[in-house]
Amino acid sequence: MGNSTGRYISGVLAAASMATPAFAEPPALVTAYAQQLVRQCGGTLTPTVAAQLLQQIDLNGDKLDDWVVDASRFPCPTRPAAFKDEGYQVTIFMGRADGRALPSFQRVGFGSRIEGKPETGYSLWLTLGGRDCGDESSKARCDRRVDWRTKEQRLDLVDPSSKPAGVSPKK
Secondary structure (H helix, E strand, O other), rough: OOHHHHHHHHHHHHHHHHHHHOOOOOHHHHHHHHHHHHHHOOOOOOOHHHHHHHEEEEOOOOOOOOOEEHHOOEEEEEEEOOHHHEEEEEEEEEOOOOOOOOEEEEEEEOOEEEEOOOOOEEEEEEEHHHHHHHOOOOOOEEEEEEEHHHHHHEEEOOOOHOOOEEEEEOO
C-alpha cells in the first residue's frame, strides 16, 4: 500500500471514529482487508462505509478491541446475482496487545449482530444457512452465537445441539 493511500485510509478511519463514538482506528491488517473488500465492489473506503463494514467488540474478555468485518453490510452491485444466495464473508480479527489484529475466524453467512451490554459482556451472532443450521437445505437459516473457547484459545460456533442458548432457527 502506497504511503499516500495509507494516509488517506487513516484519515478516512479517523473521520469514521469521530462520527461513531467508541470507534477506534482499526489495526493495519483490518483496514487493508476492509479496503480490499470495498475495492472488489468498485468502491472506496469512506467513513460511512467503514462504520457499516466494521464492528468493534471485545469477544474474549482481554480488554482489547477485536474486529468483525461483515461483507453483507456493504452493497456490492458488481457481485454476480448467482452468488447472492450463497452468503457473504464474515471475518473476525482478534486484537493483540501490540496493537495488531490477526484473522481468527471466518464463515460465510447472511449477516451478523452484536448483543449485550458493557456490564454483562457482548456476544456475536451470525445468521448462517444450510449445514451450519443442521439442515441440508441451502435455504435454511438460523442464528448461531460465536464463543471464545478459553481452553483452546480460539473462537468457535456454539454447538447447534445446545438449543436454545446458542442457536435459534429463523422463521
